[in-house]
Amino acid sequence: MIIDFHTHSHASDGALSPRELLAEAVDAGVQQLALTDHDTVAGYRALIDSAEALPDGMRLLAGTELSSLWSGVGIHVVGLGMDVDHPDIRQGLALLDSARRERAELIAGRLEKLGMPGALAGAEAEAGVSQIGRPHFAAWMVAEGHVADANQAFDKYLGAGKVGDVKTCWPAMADAVGWIVAAGGTAVLAHPLKYKMTRVKLKRCLVDFMAAGGTAMEVYSGRQTREQTRDLCLIANEFGLLASAGSDFHAHWDYGPKVGFDAGKLPVEVELLTAERIGAA
Numbered sequence: 001m002i003i004d005f006h007t008h009s010h011a012s013d014g015a016l017s018p019r020e021l022l023a024e025a026v027d028a029g030v031q032q033l034a035l036t037d038h039d040t041v042a043g044y045r046a047l048i049d050s051a052e053a054l055p056d057g058m059r060l061l062a063g064t065e066l067s068s069l070w071s072g073v074g075i076h077v078v079g080l081g082m083d084v085d086h087p088d089i090r091q092g093l094a095l096l097d098s099a100r101r102e103r104a105e106l107i108a109g110r111l112e113k114l115g116m117p118g119a120l121a122g123a124e125a126e127a128g129v130s131q132i133g134r135p136h137f138a139a140w141m142v143a144e145g146h147v148a149d150a151n152q153a154f155d156k157y158l159g160a161g162k163v164g165d166v167k168t169c170w171p172a173m174a175d176a177v178g179w180i181v182a183a184g185g186t187a188v189l190a191h192p193l194k195y196k197m198t199r200v201k202l203k204r205c206l207v208d209f210m211a212a213g214g215t216a217m218e219v220y221s222g223r224q225t226r227e228q229t230r231d232l233c234l235i236a237n238e239f240g241l242l243a244s245a246g247s248d249f250h251a252h253w254d255y256g257p258k259v260g261f262d263a264g265k266l267p268v269e270v271e272l273l274t275a276e277r278i279g280a281a
């Protein structure tokens, strides 16, 4: 079965509209899809408002990717299948929306000190109605000629450990998990290898994640080697976590992942997270 439980649209930092993303998934033969924009369900709402576009037999799950903090590490928690009108998730998303604005001001202040005036207005203009994030700062820095490309913007200013990597605004990981679970959804630890934690620390994170109510982790994320996927499958099995798969597609980058993943091709037998297990409509 071809699934994709981690994708982005221009409701956050993806390049495609929600409908274009859906069309992309249909072309790729995706049978179960979640649009998981950073800290918003606006793209998902837009899609279900035009639900006639869904082909027969395809399932679209409610989704989002929440920013959070655990032990000083910025952790992303994917929420799937929750009732997006539940007050807990609504309040959580509202809090994250303010946190993103507050963070954008802090990032801009730091960049301005480094000789990049107008960073806040510039990034806001890049974001438009999308949930503002570091990629919008990167796009503005490229447009202003401060850096050659977005990669350089992350390498020099915005990436992990750099001046623009502000995490203090995010809620605790346990809170993010709690909002998803309270709203009847499944909480998934996103791309476990992206945090560059030691194996011991990752396992400590998983213990806390499960204690908060998390029940799944991504064993497949775009641009992973098969060996890494195998490793993550073994960890999921060791912890009794459901195994999720998502491309983390953002745009048609030459080197980037495509939408969709054939779950039959996982290197190790796992308890696969599916729409049926999530209990989504």
Ligand code: AMP
Pocket (backbone or CB within 6 Å): 013, 038, 132, 133, 134, 135, 150, 151, 154, 155, 159, 250
């Ligand atoms: P934010 O959600 O605002 O913290 O921004 C994080 C987003 O920036 C990620 O979801 C990626 O889409 C993007 N990103 C992270 N690292 C890089 C990088 N090195 N180059 C380009 N984009 C990146």
Ligand code: MN
Pocket (backbone or CB within 6 Å): 008, 013, 038, 250
């Ligand atoms: Mn992103």
Ligand code: MN
Pocket (backbone or CB within 6 Å): 065, 076, 190, 191
């Ligand atoms: Mn992420």
Ligand code: MN
Pocket (backbone or CB within 6 Å): 006, 008, 065, 248
């Ligand atoms: Mn993502």
